[in-house]
Amino acid sequence: MKKMLSGVAVAALGVAFVTEAAATEWNASVWGKRRAFTEHVEKLAELVSEKTDGEFTINVSYGGLSKPKENLDGIEIGAFEMAQFCAGYHRDKNRAITVLELPFLGVNNLDEEVAVSHAVYDHPAVKDEMAQWNARIIMTSPMPQYNIVGTGEPRDQLADFDGMRVRATGGLGQAFEAVGGVPTSVPATEAYNAMESGVVDTVAFAQHAHLSFGTINDADWWTANLNPGTVNCPVVVNIDAYEALPAEHREVLNSSIDEAIDHYLANYGGLLEQWDSVLDEKGVQKVMIDDAVIEEFRTTAADPIREQWIADMSAQGLPGQDLYDLVQTTLKQQRGGN
Template sequence: MKNITAKLTVSLLALTIAGEAAATEWNVSVWGKRRAFTEHVEKLAELVSAKTNGEFTMNVSYGGLSKNTENLDGISIGAFEMAQFCAGYHADKNRAITVLELPFLGVNTLEEEVAVSHAVYAHPAVAEEMAQWNAKMLMTSPMPQYNLVGTGEPRDELAEFDGMRVRATGGLGKAFAAVGGVPTSVTSSEAYQAMESGVVDTVAFAQHAHLSFGTINEADWWTANLNPGTVNCPIVVNIDAYESLSDEHRAALDSSVDEAIDHYLANYGALLEKWDSVLAEKGVQKVMISDEELAKFREVAAGPIAKAWIEENAAQGLPAQELYDLVNSTLADMRK
């Protein structure tokens, strides 16, 4: 009897250890606070946990693991397993995906933004560049076209952008510089303070960020239709962590991406629907730029900046023209 009991004890202990070994816990580094920009990460964690009966969990940390500008570095050394970052924070580390931050690409909807982002992420040049940081692209954080909030008199003519101090990163910063603006790349978390203290006159953000980081509370006006472009902010996973997942857990993660993106799009859509009421509530004037002024902006910023990006990155060995053409062909396919 004692032998049977001992064998049962050993068997139960082995099962317990096996169960513990099968459990997976990932740390995820994002920043700010929970908002529309992070809803797909939260949904992904929820879906993965449900599909694995709680065996694969994700702890989403809002700034507790790393600075937003250092998330890719954290991924590279395995400080955490998943992270969100924006390409414009360190363009030299993720040159290939900065094609998605070129101004006036003509992306009109969040669905189109998802399509072009994921097409570029799937390109071998992107995978190769990200592998240098031990990072694998998982999904994008689609954002609508950026627009400005500002203080004082509205700037609705291109000439008024001359000398304008604007918080804008990546290709957007280059676009404003092309018309005489003075871009600064303070992080999103620093934008409110920069605006409040007068370090910048205007801030370029998507709607959710103007809300989340409080810049809308300092604003007198908002450009409703400037739409110069957006920034690209991927979710990446540490390659070693991804490859060490069991087949079941990897399948749970991969199969949850599309559903997480769908949830994000629905949630962001609801925010956009109520945006006009937010402006009215906060007393922010909606400014419409004329078609003539928009055409001037595109002429100065779109073609020349894209051409310069292609030449610069091709010289560094990237298939720059191919990546740029991929964005355009993906948009064309979406609109057939």
């Protein structure tokens, strides 16, 4: 009897070990709080768990694993398996994808942002550069064109940007600098305090971030149509962790990405539809910049910054012109052009 029980116990223990070995648990490092910007990460975690009956789980951590500017470093050393980061936080570490942060790039909507981002992510130069950090990009975090909020009188003339201290990263910061602005790249989580304390005069964000980080609560006005560009924030996975996934779990992860992006786009679309009512509720003036002012801004900032970026990338051995051309070709294809 003892022998029979022992045999059953051993068999049960063996099954337990097999079950444990088959289970996969990942940690994903993001920041702030759950918001439109993180909905695809949340949806991806939901999908992989559902499709594997809980055998593959992704725990999404809001700041508990790393600071925003250190997420790529955490991926490199395997501190967590998945992370979100923004290219403007450390342009020297992700030079190739900064093509997506060039000002006045011509992207009109979130669908186009997804298309151009994923096309660039698939470029061999991008994959090689990300591999240096043991990172594989799996999806973008598409955001609409940034616009600024501020206090006092609206800054609706180009001369008003001269000396303006603006929270803006990456190519956006360069664009404002080109017209006399003074950009600073404080993390999104510190933007409200920077604005409230007077460290910055204005903050450039997409709509969801103005809401999530409270800058809209301290604002008197918001520029509705300045649209100088946006930032690019990929979601990456640790290559070693990705390659170590059981084949069925890797397939579930890969096949869930488009669903997660679709969920993100639908959710963000709802936020954009409600934006005017948010402005009314908070008493924020919607400022329309004159077309001539926008064109002057574009002429001053877009062409010189783009040409300098291409030259800088080429000097560093990266295919700058090829990456920029890829963006423009993808936009034409997305719009059904030839």
